[in-house]
Amino acid sequence: MPASQRREAIITASQKVLLAKGLMAATTRDVTEELGVGVGLLxxxxxxxxxxxxxxxxxxxxxxxxxxxxxxxxxxxxxxRDVIATAFAESADPVWRLWIEATELAATDPSMSRVVAACTDQWWQAVAGLFERGCVEGAWSCGDPQGASWRIIALLQGLAGLTLAGDPRLTRAEATRHLTIAVEREYQALAGSPALSQTNRR
Known part of the structure; x- marks a missing residue:
């Protein structure tokens, strides 16, 4: 196998291991066992x-x-609407756990610190761009898309952490409701555009 393909195979196996075991618990041996190779190759x-x-x-x-x-x-x-509806679904738990662990590791791991900063910036740009696109499409008006993006990302991460902690006072449905309210406060819906709280009711 060419070196480039071997590298990709290692990364792919590592992704699978991390999603299953988490950043803290995963080891090189887990990855090599997933690949069926020796530790020396990795x-x-x-x-x-x-x-x-x-x-x-x-x-x-x-x-x-x-x-x-x-x-x-x-x-x-x-x-x-889809982002809000799926943010706290059980299927999202493995990725949220990785985000939480990555943030903890970033304090002592320079490599993880750079990655967390870069990925957070990508989330910020994506959410800000979504708010801006909604303005262009006439769905809403938002005076501060970039600031709104930071506030929503912070709330997303906080609610996800609390949800994963299993506090019975914060169910997944309640977390979704809080996120919906926060998002609606960040923009002004234009005529003909229903509020998220009206379209996300279950």
Missing amino acids: SHYFSWTDLRSLAFARIAQADIDSAIRQRCDVEASQVL
Whole structure:
């Protein structure tokens, strides 16, 4: 197998391991067992800290792509509704756990610190761009899309962490309701555009 393909296979296996075990619990042995190769081969291509960071970056970027960046052909209002509706679904738990662990690791791991900063910036740009696109499409007006993006991202991460912690006072439905209210406060819906709280009721 060419070196470039071997590297990609290692990264792909690492992504699978991280989603299953988390950043803190995963080890190089988990990755090599997933690949069916020896530890020496992995270390020939990557250090563990760099591989772990790169695999997390791939996961985070794929999440941003599927949620927002690859949906430019869908109306901004619908994309935003979908982001809110799926933010705290059980299927999102593995990625949120990785984000929380990555943030913790970033304090002592320079490689992870760079990746977390870069991926957070990509989330910020994607959400700000979504608010801006909604203005252009006439779905809403928003005086501060970039500031709104920071506030929504912070709330998303906070609510996700609390939801994963299992506090019975904050159910997934309640987390979704709080996020919906916060988003609606960031923009002014224009005539003919229903509020998110009206379209997200279940």
